[in-house]
Amino acid sequence: MKVAVAGLGFMGLTHLRAWRSMPQVEVVVVASDDPVRLSGDLREVSGNLGLPGERLDFSSYRKYSDWREAALDPDVEVVDICLPTDLHAEACQVALAAGKHVLVEKPLALDFTTARRILDTARASGRTLMVAQVLRFFPAYRALHEKAKAGELGPILTAAFRRRCAAPRWSSWLLDGRRSGGAAFDLLVHDADMCIGLFGRPAAVSATGFGRLERGIDWFTANLRYPETAVTIAGGWCPASDYPFSMEYRIIGAAGVLEYQSAAQETVFFPAKGGRSKLDLDTVDPYRSEIEYFLKCCCENSAPELCPPEDSAAAVRIAECMVESRNQGGEWISCGF
Incomplete structure (x- = not known):
């Protein structure tokens, strides 16, 4: 499964570490509007769990400053959206419409009406949508x-x-x-x-x-x-x-x-x-457990029953x-x- 990670902040790095540890996965694309992070230098990335940043080798990845290019890359099968929250809805819509499976950081959207529209797009696409409600x-x-x-x-x-x-x-x-x-x-x-x-x-x-x-x-x-x-x-x-x-x-x-x-x-x-x-x-x-489960759903083209996007929309x-x-x-x- 070929993966694009869009957004290289704290959660983007956290997800990227999990994806890179899975032998059945090939990360092929990363996207960020920060040129330092896009170079693989994530040492300044921080979050609320106190985990340190690090420098990663991105030499084999295609690198985009615009997340839309990552979502539309024809080689990508899965888009992992770790962008700022106000971009979640548009990024989900673009990636799903392009036929990609989508894992999106919580929350799914900033309002319930928009969240339900994303669910409609996911159903029409026939692809797996899961929100990273990691709890x-x-x-x-x-x-x-x-x-x-x-x-x-x-x-x-x-x-x-x-x-x-x-x-x-x-x-x-x-x-x-x-x-x-x-x-x-x-x-x-x-x-x-x-x-x-x-x-x-x-x-x-x-x-x-x-x-x-x-x-x-x-x-x-x-x-x-x-x-x-x-x-x-x-x-x-x-x-x-x-x-x-x-x-x-x-x-x-x-x-x-x-x-x-x-x-x-x-x-x-x-x-x-x-x-x-x-x-x-x-x-x-x-x-890693969350992403492994999402990957299993993608491979089986099945709904994520352990973490339904309908529940994420209700949240x-x-x-x-x-x-x-x-x-x-x-x-x-x-x-x-």
């Missing part, structure tokens, strides 16, 4: 999904998800809400997608918080309305430049509590009858509702699914 491939979150679906937690009564980090000053476009959508779309969309995978689509969303992107803060506390489960998503960006990235969940079911904290690097189940047990999880690279709607509700002082906003 579905993190061992701790896979364990949550598996235990919940197997009924091991009993009926889930309440679920709380948190995710926060310093303001993403490593890329200036991220702090431009018109381009990134802010923390709801760039960060908390992960947890919105996880809620959809676990509980389905909520009826409505209410959110409060504080947003001043020019000061590096964009914070939400959101409630998602489900018939029988109280669900909250909290977190965002804060202005303290050295504030570490962290994520966690706490799921309370009739049979016990499942809790994960990235800072402690452990997932623990507390049975209702007493005691505690630490889950022994796989130590896989979730980004965009939840993020949209979070922003709208916060702007209206916490009013409940119907998702309209």
